[in-house]
Amino acid sequence: MTKDEILTNAPLDARPRTIAAARAAVRAVFFANGLAMATWVVNIPRVRDQLDLNPATVGTALLGIAVGSLVAMPRTGHLTARYGTRLVTLVAGVLVALTLLLPFVAPSLPLLFAALLVFGAANGVMDVAMNAQGVVVERAGRKPVMSSFHAAFSFGTLAGALLGSFLLGEGVAALPHALLVSAGFLALLGVVGRLLLPKHEDTAERPSEDATANAPVRHGRSMIVLLGVLCFLGMLGEGAIGDWSGLYSTDVLKVSGGLVGAAFTAFTLAMTVARLLGDGWRSRHGDARVVTFGALLSGVGLLLGLLTLNPLLAALGFLVFGIGVANVVPVLYGTAGHAFAGKGIAMVASIGYAGFLAGPPLIGFVSHELSLRVGMIVIAASLLAVGACAPLVYRRLSR
Structure with a gap:
């Protein structure tokens, strides 16, 4: 919106x-x-x-x-x-x-x-x-x-x-x-x-009363589900990155001491600062572009960070991930609220929170079967999927 x-x-x-x-x-x-x-x-x-x-x-x-x-x-x-x-x-x-x-x-x-x-x-x-x-x-x-x-x-x-x-x-x-x-x-x-x-x-x-008054109920529900799926994928990465960044630093990057928390610290600080700036970005570029560009930036940034074994360069990748992912979920919540009021937020938040819970064990399963790096690639892929699908979802919502 x-x-x-x-x-x-x-x-x-x-x-x-x-x-x-x-x-x-x-x-x-x-x-x-x-x-x-x-x-x-x-x-x-x-x-x-x-x-x-x-x-x-x-x-x-x-x-x-x-x-x-x-x-x-x-x-x-x-x-x-x-x-x-x-x-x-x-x-x-x-x-x-x-x-x-x-x-x-x-x-x-x-x-x-x-x-x-x-x-x-x-x-x-x-x-x-x-x-x-x-x-x-x-x-x-x-x-x-x-x-x-x-x-x-x-x-x-x-x-x-x-x-x-x-x-x-x-x-x-x-x-x-x-x-x-x-x-x-x-x-x-x-x-x-x-x-x-x-x-x-x-x-x-309220936009929801106008936007859905002449539309089939099924259409409104399908749009809420689509927004929820985007939120699921966004929160999957946001939740899993916190639980697995430290283990990635120790097991893959082979760091110790204060550098163990560098990746997570970079991610957290970047996400907080980006959320402070997010409303200005929304004003200038609109919700669809903020979600799309942010998701793509986070996915690409994390992938680049996973290509290196240098702890500082890897932390930079996590920092870029934090900047990109920071406003994905807040903007999706806002979109659901403007279009479908409190019931829309309730459904989108519920679906999204399931992703937040599913992310850590999913990455653990992939890491056990393949490797931790592949597990982290799944996080990047989830955000790239959001970036690829968001324009289609917002275009359908506007119609």
Whole structure:
């Protein structure tokens, strides 16, 4: 969707100060969500030690988050349609803040799985609802802002990792750490809650009602599935690169020490910076070109990085991959939201998240059967496929 299309569908009575405040509020919500997720991630080793879990049982427990998210995400579109994106975002945010505490007090593996299942479900609902609210704010403000929201999430995860490292160094236990983040999360929701746009803005000149009113339902669903497949392929690479970049550095590039994390660090920093710049790129070039060029750039960049055994040149390839892939998923979320509202985001996010979960084990299987380098080539191929198919999908969507 181009900038002109966003402007055309914007409500005319939106006040600039209200929209600016809503943008800031959505960024704060995305930041808080990233902070909460990072808080859990950095404390996984301590929960593991507390319950004396082995790697297999840790994997079983972590499956709870995935199951909870996949069950909750598809149903969130109905909630946002009935109650509005603001209310669902705030309620889900409160649930995320509260359920964040559950894994830290779980006394056994079954209860840990149950705790993470509930936490994952709450986070899945919040993920869809806050993205749907982001689309509402973007449409009301008449300019692209979705990439900046996802950049705020990245900064939240970074802040959560830094805070966790600091508190761990100070000897603060996991539960007090989680309580601190949970309290801060709830306080932030109390401050920004009223700044989010209300329910009547969700349906103000909504493109989905015009775009699908005269089209068969099957056509609308097929377009959502196509967008979801693109998101699946994009998130497959985005999810797998984090889990396998370190192993690639040690096993293939044969590096040690500080250089082990160079590839992942380059990828993370590049993706965060590119998301800060993404809205400007969308304004100048349109959504279809940002997705297409970004996916092709990421695929080619990673392939070039895989051709060398020089760690620094390889890190450069991961950096280019991060720049290219950074805005693929945020823009696809925005496209689904503008065309099909909250239900569209719910379906696209659900399909995409399945790719995020499937990526790491898929690369592991390919690496076991062939080699880790071939496994990494699969990641590049997934983004090249997005770049090849995106123009066709956007062209069909515009018709």
